Amino acid sequence: MATLLTAERGLPAELGATVTEDGVHFAVYSENADEVQLCLFDEFGTRETERLRLPGRDGNVRFGFAPGMAAGARYGFRARGPFDPARGHRFDASKLLVDPYARRLDRAFVWRPELAAPPSRGLDSGPFVPRALALPPETGARPLPFAPPGFTYELLVRGFSQSRPDLPVRLRGTVAALCEAPLLDHLTRLGVETVELMPLAASLDERHLAALGLTNAWGYNPIALMAPDPRLAPGGFPEIRAAVEALHHRGIRVLLDVVLNHSGESDEFGPTIAFRGLDNALYYRHAREDAGRLVNDTGTGNTFAADRAPVVRLFRDTLRRWVEETGLDGFRYDLGTVLGREDTGFSRKAPFFAMVAEDAVLKDRIHVAEPWDIGPGGYQVGNFPPPFLEWQDRFRDDVRRFWRGDAGMVGALATRLAGSADLFATDGRRPSAGVNFLAAHDGFTLADLVAYAGKHNEANGENNRDGHNDNHSWNNGAEGETGDPAILEARARDVRALLATLFVARGNPMLTAGDELGRTQRGNNNAYAQDNEITWIDWPRADRELVAFVGRLAGLRRTHPALARDAFLTGEPVTAGAARDAVWRREDGEEMEVRDWQEDGRRVLALDLTAPDGDGRLARALVYLNAGREEVLARLPETKTGFVLELRSDRPDAEPVPLASDHPLVVPARAVLIVVET
Numbered sequence: 001m002a003t004l005l006t007a008e009r010g011l012p013a014e015l016g017a018t019v020t021e022d023g024v025h026f027a028v029y030s031e032n033a034d035e036v037q038l039c040l041f042d043e044f045g046t047r048e049t050e051r052l053r054l055p056g057r058d059g060n061v062r063f064g065f066a067p068g069m070a071a072g073a074r075y076g077f078r079a080r081g082p083f084d085p086a087r088g089h090r091f092d093a094s095k096l097l098v099d100p101y102a103r104r105l106d107r108a109f110v111w112r113p114e115l116a117a118p119p120s121r122g123l124d125s126g127p128f129v130p131r132a133l134a135l136p137p138e139t140g141a142r143p144l145p146f147a148p149p150g151f152t153y154e155l156l157v158r159g160f161s162q163s164r165p166d167l168p169v170r171l172r173g174t175v176a177a178l179c180e181a182p183l184l185d186h187l188t189r190l191g192v193e194t195v196e197l198m199p200l201a202a203s204l205d206e207r208h209l210a211a212l213g214l215t216n217a218w219g220y221n222p223i224a225l226m227a228p229d230p231r232l233a234p235g236g237f238p239e240i241r242a243a244v245e246a247l248h249h250r251g252i253r254v255l256l257d258v259v260l261n262h263s264g265e266s267d268e269f270g271p272t273i274a275f276r277g278l279d280n281a282l283y284y285r286h287a288r289e290d291a292g293r294l295v296n297d298t299g300t301g302n303t304f305a306a307d308r309a310p311v312v313r314l315f316r317d318t319l320r321r322w323v324e325e326t327g328l329d330g331f332r333y334d335l336g337t338v339l340g341r342e343d344t345g346f347s348r349k350a351p352f353f354a355m356v357a358e359d360a361v362l363k364d365r366i367h368v369a370e371p372w373d374i375g376p377g378g379y380q381v382g383n384f385p386p387p388f389l390e391w392q393d394r395f396r397d398d399v400r401r402f403w404r405g406d407a408g409m410v411g412a413l414a415t416r417l418a419g420s421a422d423l424f425a426t427d428g429r430r431p432s433a434g435v436n437f438l439a440a441h442d443g444f445t446l447a448d449l450v451a452y453a454g455k456h457n458e459a460n461g462e463n464n465r466d467g468h469n470d471n472h473s474w475n476n477g478a479e480g481e482t483g484d485p486a487i488l489e490a491r492a493r494d495v496r497a498l499l500a501t502l503f504v505a506r507g508n509p510m511l512t513a514g515d516e517l518g519r520t521q522r523g524n525n526n527a528y529a530q531d532n533e534i535t536w537i538d539w540p541r542a543d544r545e546l547v548a549f550v551g552r553l554a555g556l557r558r559t560h561p562a563l564a565r566d567a568f569l570t571g572e573p574v575t576a577g578a579a580r581d582a583v584w585r586r587e588d589g590e591e592m593e594v595r596d597w598q599e600d601g602r603r604v605l606a607l608d609l610t611a612p613d614g615d616g617r618l619a620r621a622l623v624y625l626n627a628g629r630e631e632v633l634a635r636l637p638e639t640k641t642g643f644v645l646e647l648r649s650d651r652p653d654a655e656p657v658p659l660a661s662d663h664p665l666v667v668p669a670r671a672v673l674i675v676v677e678t
Contacts, residue, residue: 003040005064007056012063015317016101016226017134019071024134026054026075027063028099029310030279032089033079036062039096041074045106045131048096051078060310074106074131075099079278083119085268085292088281092119095129095272100314102132102227103321104236109204109223109264115271116207129273130202132227138237141244141327144253146364148432148566149330149389150193151503151554152255152510154441157197157232158217159535160513175200175233178243184250190516190547191554194253194366196332198441200240202229204264204273209529212461217531218441220334221264221300223273225318237325244327253329255366256322260304260315261338261373267294267301283311285341297375298335307342312351315339320361330366335373336388337380345377348385357387368435382423392420392434392507399438399501400449400472403494403627403670407600413625414584414597417607418569419506430566431506438498439512444525446515449473450494452480456523459530467526480523492518493670496549496649497625500672503553504563504607504623516550518543549652556647560676562609562621574610578618583608587667589635603628604667608637620677621646624667633664639677647674 011018011025018025028036040050054062066073077099081091095115098105107130117123161167161177171177175197178184187195199219209215219229233239244254263283265276275283285295285305297303305311322328333339340350356362368389371381384390398412415422419431439446444455453475457467476490495518502509513519514537521527527535557563569582584592585606596602604626613619622643626632636643636659643659650671659665659675667673 003050003052003066003069005038005052005055005066007064009065010056010058010063011065012056012058012061015061016099016103017073017075017132019134019136023065023067024069024071024073025063025065027061028054028077028278029061030079031060031282031310032279033062033081033091035080036278037078037080037093038064039076039078039126041076041131043074045074048126069134071135073134075134076126076129076131077278088286088291090272090276090280092272092277094119094122094124095277096124096126097272097277098130098224098274099132100225100274100278101317102224103135103137103325104133105130105202105224105227105230106133107131108230109202109273111205111207111210111271115273116269125272132224135236137321138241138325141241141323141325143323143327143329143365144248146366147253149253149255149366149368149435149508151191151557152194152196152435152508153187153190153192153513154196154510155198155513156218156441156535157200158531159537162536163533164537164539173232174239175228175243176235176239179246184246186547187247187252188250190551191558192252193558194255194329195247196255196257196368196510198257199259199334200228200232200256201225201259202227204271206264207266207270212529214461214529215531216528217535218528220259220528222259223264225258225260225314226321240326248327253366254327255330255332255368256328257332257334258319258322259334260306260318261335262298262300262302262304265302267296268292270301282308295375297338297341297373297378299374303338303341303375306339306352307350309351312355315352316355316359316362320359323361323365328365330368332368332370334370336369336371336384337373337375337378339369340380340384341375346380346383348383353385353388357385363387382426386427386429389433389435389508390424391440392423392436394420394423395434395436395505395507396438397472399498403498403501404472404474405603405627408598410599410602410605411597413605414607417501417505417623418582419567421568425568431568432508432566434507435510436502436505436507437510437512438502439515440510441512442526443468444471444473444523445512445519445521446495446498447491447518447520448523448525449498450491451475451520452523454479454523455525456480457526459524459534460526461529467524471525490670492546493650495546496652497627497670497672499550500553500647500649500674501625503557504672504674506566506569509557511550513537516547518546545652549649552647552652556674560621561613561619562611565611569609574612574618579610579620581610583637585637587632587634589637604632606634622675624665624673624675626667626669626671629669631666631668634667636661636665636675642678643675644678645673646676648672
């Protein structure tokens with residue numbers, strides 16, 4: 001029986017498919033299409049049964065109502081209009097288009113040449129494009145009350161659980177695995193406060209990967225921003241909501257890495273699957289001198305026009321849907337500088353930022369920007385407006401260089417340990433505006449950082465041309481795998497020293513899943529195309545001692561006031577007449593002077609911290625960092641109560657031990673010691 005599609009009782013204010021008791025409303029936005037058609041499919045999604053013009057128009061919204069249509073109907077769109085690349089138009093009715101507001105897809109995206117075939121070839125892409133399912137919204141999900149993210153754990157869902165032997169096979173590599181006790185116990189044991197999930201939106205492999213026999217493991221190539229990828233969450237939002245609730249039950253917040261800077265439709269030669277087919281001129285930014293050429297500030301072939309009202313609305317609705325249907329606590333924004341780009345460049349007053357700050361659902365969530373892209377003026381660390389927090393690559397690079405042994409790094413290290421006021425001490429921000437990390441998904445793993453002096457990305461099929469070249473890494477005497485016990489011990493020692501540095505610094509520490517287990521990617525610092533053992537955590541070979549060490553670090557940071565305080569270190573008294581919040585000391589216990597900071601060969605730094613403990617008293621902790629190759633003797637400062645050596649990175653299993661203040665403290669080479677006042 002033919003489907004009736006009418007403009008009467010239409011709902012143009014609600015884009016996408018809106019399921020009601022008496023039918024389904026459809027609405028799609030396009031400024032330049034001549035006509036938009038609704039394509040309906042049979043219950044299996046194998047056969048296109050009808051193609052109906054959306055009869056209503058309200059401004060640039062095309063809409064229609066299908067009375068009697070039930071939830072679960074499979075659908076897509078086709079758009080008719082000019083194919084005029086010189087003017088930015090690429091309409092092609094032979095291409096089936098996914099609804100940008102789709103909430104679930106019936107299958108995953110798979111690259112096919114038909115998706116990118118030009119109109120002149122007349123190749124119908126319909127058989128190869130996922131169908132959207134018209135479903136009602138899920139309700140009842142609630143985020144946790146707002147708080148800074150604290151210890152954040154960046155997690156690739158598939159890589160995290162794919163090789164976990166104590167999980168049911170059907171759950172491995174999926175979001176549902178995060179509901180399982182073994183993984184939840186691991187996160188609890190580490191002391192994780194926030195999990196940051198790498199992208200879950202339905203994405204498409206880059207076209208060059210198919211010829212190489214590779215697939216995109218990371219998911220930073222989205223097509224349907226509001227629909228979970230069926231490979232990661234085949235049950236859609238309910239599965240994600242269950243995982244979020246399981247993490248919330250453990251007191252762990254959940255962020256989602258979202259890609260709002262580009263789509264998987266790539267450059268002018270890429271596929272037509274959604275935005276390009278609905279209105280290429282609207283959704284993407286085009287070169288001023290050539291409307292047929294897409295701006296490539298992202299390095300992926302296209303860049304969303306994030307300052308245009310319809311695009312901002314799409315992004316707002318995307319974020320709100322994820323929060324309202326899964327209970328997410330916030331987001332991390334890939335290449336977030338794009339979201340502040342206007343025709344004149346980056347602006348803190350860009351429409352997207354204003355929307356987030358004002359929206360009733362979003363304004364109280366956690367928002368973390370990756371504050372750079374590859375476009376002009378793309379590096380904006382420290383320049384994002386509240387409420388945005390920012391990834392901190394300056395922390396990463398300065399800490400790496402200090403421990404590598406670069407000259408003259410103690411001043412830069414002190415700035416990072418103190419909370420990076422040079423970047424974040426504006427607009428009333430605190431150190432928690434910065435997310436400190438040593439390694440992230442993009443780059444070396446922590447273990448590889450101290451085992452490879454150079455990248456080894458040959459498995460990516462690009463002759464090792466891809467990935468960063470300046471990694472500030474070192475190999476401790478051998479490149480890559482080795483059986484030399486001395487080299488292995490040196491590497492393990494360096495990893496623990498780096499981790500201790502991360503957890504004693506002001507700001508939110510972030511660790512990438514597996515770095516606490518000794519995970520290696522065999523020197524690959526751009527493993528996006530390795531959906532295999534390179535990115536899957538090898539749980540059976542996990543370094544359990546390192547896991548315990550990270551747990552101790554996280555616990556000490558969380559509970560000791562001098563380490564947990566969210567305030568920049570200034571060297572000023574913490575309260576009137578009290579000790580200063582920070583004193584930087586030499587090995588002899590005296591305060592650092594200008595000439596000490598300027599000493600290129602200095603490899604040792606001591607930090608004397610004081611902070612209120614909440615009960616009217618002061619708490620004190622000392623941190624000693626020795627990046628040199630020889631141990632040093634340090635004189636402890638005066639104390640009325642005594643000191644305890646609480647934790648030492650050279651001996652991670654050592655129990656706390658009291659210290660005699662009249663005896664020098666031995667600070668081993670390549671180590672961090674944390675001393676607390678009793």
